[in-house]
Amino acid sequence: MSLLGVDLAVTWHAGVRRGSTASEPPIQVHHASDDLVILRQSLAVSYEAPFLYLLFGADRALLFDSGATLDAERFPLRHTVDELINGWLARHPRDGYGLVIAHSHAHSDHVAADPQFADRAATEIVGHDASDVAQFFEIADWPTSPGSIDLGGRVIRVVAIPGHEPSSIALYDEQTGLLLTGDTVYPGRLYVRDFPAFAASIERLRDFADAHPVTAILGAHIEMSTRAKRDFPLGSTWHPHEASLPMTVGQLRAISDATAGVAGKPGAYRFADFAIYNGPSRGAIARELVRLAWWKLLGR
């Protein structure tokens, strides 16, 4: 798949089978374009295996999320990002270059490595509360009004999408048409904590996608397999045949329709390309633990 010079055709590492040792690097680095790097934390380091995005502008880069692990030995994010920025600066020499670290939301699998950057020069780390996020991106009226950040000739639009978590945001990159949606829209289990907020956020995203050219929607995890309605068990570190990371505006509309369909009905619901967990769904989580135990018994 090639979208405006962005290469999203990646085979992501499948993680580690039970009983075997990890042979994949702790971070998989994919150069989607000269100005966009997609990083994925290895399933062998964390079953969450989040995706992180590094976008380069003329004046500064933006890292969207810092992963699930603080320990730099096991998860050398700072080292990796420094090398990527140094490489970019070697190709695009300039004096002074900043880094902004922002987050799709404040859950620990998206902010854990922030402290690795604490002493980094010319680096701003956005705070974790909705008020911090609103202030940084100049969102006047959270969550309904838009925000933005200019990385230098590259404007990133910010859409507030609370519901999975109170500080959730999506980023829209005008340069590529990519919409980065964190844990709100991705091929996996969409955990809804505040249903009315989530439903409104999905509508906000849908309206945004109707008003802007969206080339692909990229979330922060993959939990679905290539088989419809079939996800990997929660906690599994082996993901053979994952669904593809990019989603379409059509799939966003399907999530929007599904969300409307489960309003007022707590529980876990599976759809072809995603699942919606409306509320705590204790029964569904217990079922996941049984599935994981079975998955491991099968040697996966």
Ligand SMILES: [Zn+2]
């Ligand atoms: Zn997450």
